[in-house]
Amino acid sequence: MPVHEPVMTREVLAFLQPERGGVFVDCTVGMGGHALAMLEAGATRVIGLDRDPAALAIAAQTLSPYRDRVELVHSDYRAIESVLDARGIERIDGALADMGMSSYQLEAEGRGFSFQREDPLDMRMDTTKGPTAADLLRDAPESEIADAIYQFGEERFSRRIARAIATTRETAPLRTTGQLAAIVRRAVPRRGFMRIDPATRTFQALRIWVNRELEKVDDFLEAMTRRLKVGGRLVMITFHSLEDRIVKHTLRALAQREGAGIRVLTKKPITPQPDELDRNPRARSAKVRAAECVV
Numbered sequence: 001m002p003v004h005e006p007v008m009t010r011e012v013l014a015f016l017q018p019e020r021g022g023v024f025v026d027c028t029v030g031m032g033g034h035a036l037a038m039l040e041a042g043a044t045r046v047i048g049l050d051r052d053p054a055a056l057a058i059a060a061q062t063l064s065p066y067r068d069r070v071e072l073v074h075s076d077y078r079a080i081e082s083v084l085d086a087r088g089i090e091r092i093d094g095a096l097a098d099m100g101m102s103s104y105q106l107e108a109e110g111r112g113f114s115f116q117r118e119d120p121l122d123m124r125m126d127t128t129k130g131p132t133a134a135d136l137l138r139d140a141p142e143s144e145i146a147d148a149i150y151q152f153g154e155e156r157f158s159r160r161i162a163r164a165i166a167t168t169r170e171t172a173p174l175r176t177t178g179q180l181a182a183i184v185r186r187a188v189p190r191r192g193f194m195r196i197d198p199a200t201r202t203f204q205a206l207r208i209w210v211n212r213e214l215e216k217v218d219d220f221l222e223a224m225t226r227r228l229k230v231g232g233r234l235v236m237i238t239f240h241s242l243e244d245r246i247v248k249h250t251l252r253a254l255a256q257r258e259g260a261g262i263r264v265l266t267k268k269p270i271t272p273q274p275d276e277l278d279r280n281p282r283a284r285s286a287k288v289r290a291a292e293c294v295v
Helices: 009-016 034-043 053-062 065-068 077-086 103-105 133-139 141-154 160-170 177-187 200-211 216-226 241-256 276-279 281-285
Strands: 023-026 045-050 070-074 092-098 230-238 260-263 287-293
Touching: 009 034, 009 092, 009 230, 009 287, 023 034, 023 077, 023 177, 034 045, 034 065, 034 092, 034 103, 034 216, 045 053, 045 077, 045 133, 053 065, 053 070, 053 160, 065 070, 077 092, 077 216, 092 216, 103 141, 133 200, 141 160, 141 200, 141 287, 160 177, 177 200, 230 241, 241 287
Parallel strands: 023 045, 023 092, 045 070, 092 230
Antiparallel strands: 230 287, 260 287
């Protein structure tokens, strides 16, 4: 089974307080690391959602010692209210949503998330439905591709990259990660030392676009605050500024809304401690924000 260290587990447990017992939801259970920590700390029951069937299979192995206290559900986290309703659960004691990707997903062959190897241009978290990255790059207008790369990747050369993609697909469709990475690297001007690979932002943008990662995050946050018991807590882990901005502004707005009964617990986002960064450099961009239901 792949080894995966969940990000900022200490901080997550400190906010969620699963030692109180009760029902907790890991809205993006992934490989099960955070859910395992909740159960070991004393959570009575954990419901784990994920839209990646491969991740759920690994989570089932990780959580097998607690199988009588865990239920894993193949679902997008934004469908959380439907999942709870189907189980007759009105209120929960805590919820976690880790918006990042696991190292397993990045490194797994055939998924298309990484430009480090030649893979099909898929990039879907849920491989059972929806268009792939190759589908979008084949069918979307050049302007839409440019807008997605600019908006989701914050890539200043998005127009040049989109033009290069459009020119290439006139003769043959883009099918692999290697093809796309080569196109982007040629399109982005090189000016001395580059801290990251020129393809990094474009691949991030396409992954977000394919999986609609920024859609309805605000609706999800509102839904979760409606489902928390008094004293229940919501923890969000984000990995780039676009996600963090949505979480920050939505939680702040909810806290200021009359009758919402939400208190923000993190004035500023919590970031990983140095010892965690030494063990797991991929955690460097993680940010934790948390809120509590007070009425």
